Amino acid sequence: MxxxxxPCACGSGRKYKHCCLKASDSSDFAWRQVRGAEGRLVxxxxxxxxxxxxxxxxxxxxxxxxxxxxxxxxYLETEEFSSFFVPWFVFAFVDDPHDPDRVDGAPDVPLASxxxxxHRDALSPVERAFLEAASTSPLSFYAVKRVEPGRxxxxxxxxxxxxxxxxxxxxSHTVQPGALLFTRVITVGSxxxxxxxxxxxxxxxxxxxxxxxxxRFAHGKGRLLTSDDVREIDIELRxxxxxxxxxxxxxxxxxxxxxxxDPIALTMLTYRLHCSPSAAFDRLKAxxxxxxxxAAFLLTDAxxxxxxxxxxxxxxWAKKGNRLHKDWDNTTLxxxxxxxxxxxVHVNSARRAKRIEREIAKRLGGDAVLERxxxxxxxxxxxxxxxxxxxxxxxxxxxxxxAQDPEVQAYMREMGERHWDAWLDMRLPALGNSTPxxxxxxxxxxxxxxxxFAEFAWATERTPNAMTPxxxxxxxxxxxx
Numbered sequence: 110m111x112x113x114x115x116p117c118a119c120g121s122g123r124k125y126k127h128c129c130l131k132a133s134d135s136s137d138f139a140w141r142q143v144r145g146a147e148g149r150l151v152x153x154x155x156x157x158x159x160x161x162x163x164x165x166x167x168x169x170x171x172x173x174x175x176x177x178x179x180x181x182x183x184y185l186e187t188e189e190f191s192s193f194f195v196p197w198f199v200f201a202f203v204d205d206p207h208d209p210d211r212v213d214g215a216p217d218v219p220l221a222s223x224x225x226x227x228h229r230d231a232l233s234p235v236e237r238a239f240l241e242a243a244s245t246s247p248l249s250f251y252a253v254k255r256v257e258p259g260r261x262x263x264x265x266x267x268x269x270x271x272x273x274x275x276x277x278x279x280x281s282h283t284v285q286p287g288a289l290l291f292t293r294v295i296t297v298g299s300x301x302x303x304x305x306x307x308x309x310x311x312x313x314x315x316x317x318x319x320x321x322x323x324x325r326f327a328h329g330k331g332r333l334l335t336s337d338d339v340r341e342i343d344i345e346l347r348x349x350x351x352x353x354x355x356x357x358x359x360x361x362x363x364x365x366x367x368x369x370x371d372p373i374a375l376t377m378l379t380y381r382l383h384c385s386p387s388a389a390f391d392r393l394k395a396x397x398x399x400x401x402x403x404a405a406f407l408l409t410d411a412x413x414x415x416x417x418x419x420x421x422x423x424x425x426w427a428k429k430g431n432r433l434h435k436d437w438d439n440t441t442l443x444x445x446x447x448x449x450x451x452x453x454v455h456v457n458s459a460r461r462a463k464r465i466e467r468e469i470a471k472r473l474g475g476d477a478v479l480e481r482x483x484x485x486x487x488x489x490x491x492x493x494x495x496x497x498x499x500x501x502x503x504x505x506x507x508x509x510x511x512a513q514d515p516e517v518q519a520y521m522r523e524m525g526e527r528h529w530d531a532w533l534d535m536r537l538p539a540l541g542n543s544t545p546x547x548x549x550x551x552x553x554x555x556x557x558x559x560x561x562f563a564e565f566a567w568a569t570e571r572t573p574n575a576m577t578p579x580x581x582x583x584x585x586x587x588x589x590x
Contacts, residue, residue, distance in 0.1 A: 139300045140276045146239040146297075147304055154199035154220045166212045170194075170202045176348055189308050196293060196305025200243045201343065219244055238297045243304065246295050247340040248347070250311075250319050252563070253288045256281055264294065267319045270333040275301045285570075287313040287563035291350045309354050313567050316560035317539045320553075322349065371458035376484045378462060380452040380469065384476040387419040389447050392472045396426045396445065421448045426456075426465060452477060459484070525576040532578075533586060537561075549587040558589065 158166055171180045174194055184190055204215035216223055225232070225240045232240070254272070255263035258281050263274045273294055280303070284290065292306035326342055327334055339346070382389055394404050412421035424445040443456035443465060454469070456462050462482070469477050533545050540548040540557050548554030562580050569577045584590060 136276075136300070139298060140302070142235045143239060143295075143297045143300045143302055146233070146236045147295075147302070150221075150224070150236060150240065151195060151199055151304075154224055155195060157224060158199070158220055162212065162214065162216075166204070166215060167198070169204055169210075169212050169215075170198045173202065173205075174198070174347070176344065176351065178351075193305060193307050196243075197248065200293070200305070201247070201340075235297060239295065242295045242297055243293070245336065245340075246293050247336060247343060248291060248293050248305065248307075249339050250346070251290045251292060251294070252313070252316060252560075253284055253286050253290065256284060256286060258282050264290070266294075267316060268323050268334045268339050269336060273301050275303050277303060280306065284310050285567075287567045289313065289315060289319070291346070307350055307354075309350075309357065311353055312357075313560060313563040315353055316563065317557065318349070318353075320557060320560065371460045373457055374459050374462075374484045376456050376459065376462040376482065378454040378456075378466065378479060379481040379483075380454070380473075380477040381480050382447070382450045382452055382473075382477055384473070385418070386422065386447045386449060389452060389473060389476070390419060390422055390424070393424055393445060393447075393469070395472075396468065397424050398427075419447075421446075423447075426454075426468075521574075521576065525578075528576065529578050529583060533583070545583075545587055549589055555589060558587065 168180075171184070171194065174197060175181070184194075199220045201219055203217060203219060204211050206217060221240050221244045225237065225244070229237060249269065250267045251264040251273075252267055253262060254265050259278055260276070260281060261274050262277050262281050262284060263272070265272050267289070273296070275294060289311035290303070290306060291309075291311070292303045294301055295304050322345070323334060324332070326338060326345075334342075390404075390407075394407060397407060407424060408419070408422060410423070411419055414420050424447070425441055426443045426445060427441050429440075442461050443454060445465075446453045446455075452469075454462075454465055456465060462484075466479070536542045536544055539561060540554060543554060545558060548558050562584065565578050565580055
């Protein structure tokens with residue numbers, strides 16, 4: 110808390126009490142008036158609905174609010190009912206005139222408009238302005254740009270492009286920059302407040318979904334929506350919010366993919382060899398060429414019999430480059446283990462399994478007979494990981510010790526720098542399959558990059574590591590200060 114005799118934050122060099130304190134006091138007074146109007150009028154509007162339209166009207170509103178998908182159990186007893194649903198109900202809800210189940214006597218305008226018509230002369234200027242603004246301010250998705258705990262939050266409307274600073278005491282202690290809020294912003298004079306904020310602070314990764322939605326309803330790239338447009342798609346926005354809420358509270362198992370984009374399916378192919386291990390090795394060793402390992406290197410750990418003949422050897426199957434990681438020199442696709450008259454191949458996708466079958470048939474022909482193909486479901490692998498042998502704790506402790514080694518950290522930083530340098534020229538789905546360099550040339554592309562950088566910052570704060578991107582450096586390289 111800034112003291113009266115402290116230097117003013119505006120940089121004037123004067124004491125706070127002689128500079129911005131009066132303006133702050135005036136702003137606080139205006140904010141208290143707006144919040145006071147909200148605190149008095151919202152309960153009166155709710156009371157109006159109960160007295161004149163009854164509980165059936167509220168039930169109809171709840172049914173529409175939750176998109177005719179069932180009202181959550183005990184919702185009426187939760188804080189969400191009063192803080193999220195009620196403002197929408199009194200400011201925006203109109204029972205569909207074309208609905209055959211429409212409540213008898215339901216009005217054609219929101220409750221706030223009815224109240225304003227009836228009591229305009231008895232209302233204070235602030236109360237009238239509050240109801241007028243509330244009736245025309247839709248729920249929208251806002252990105253949090255800046256937070257001053259206990260006082261205000263700077264917001265950017267992702268759909269309309271408008272920037273606004275809201276006076277907010279409680280939420281400003283918990284919400285973080287980068288988060289997305291689904292809320293209504295009501296502006297009266299110089300004061301803006303949130304009224305009817307959804308309870309979930311949405312992670313920034315969802316901003317790309319909002320940009321896609323905006324483009325769909327704006328009928329063109331880079332176009333923004335108006336407040337009227339946003340009001341027209343109220344149902345679609347609530348549907349998206351509840352989808353996000355369901356996804357975050359009830360996460361589904363993600364589809365795991367390898368670096369080629371194939372679904373993970375750990376697959377083992379078992380062959381019976383009708384040639385010597387040495388002959389099989391000579392015909393399969395070319396599969397390891399992209400790694401730069403010659404035959405002599407591959408045989409370093411091989412097992413020979415007493416006569417010096419090859420018995421066991423492992424061949425890494427690789428290809429040059431990587432579709433996902435442009436800075437990788439090559440990609441390991443699988444391993445081939447020759448052991449006497451048996452050949453076992455391990456790959457992590459069905460597509461790679463089919464490909465290696467063709468390669469083996471081409472190189473070994475009838476000298477390799479496929480006897481068995483097995484694939485282990487990802488779900489089983491995750492279950493095993495959850496019930497890991499306690500002895501693995503020793504290995505994990507060793508991994509953590511190695512991670513703290515200065516040389517390992519330096520290597521990881523070098524790998525991170527290489528990755529993020531290459532990232533600048535990767536085609537990314539989040540950028541419409543443009544590269545960051547290409548995206549930085551347009552306003553719409555820069556907006557999507559901002560969303561990515563917010564996502565990076567959000568993730569870094571939670572799990573910092575040596576591969577964490579230097580966002581300011583990336584911005585500088587893209588000409589985005």
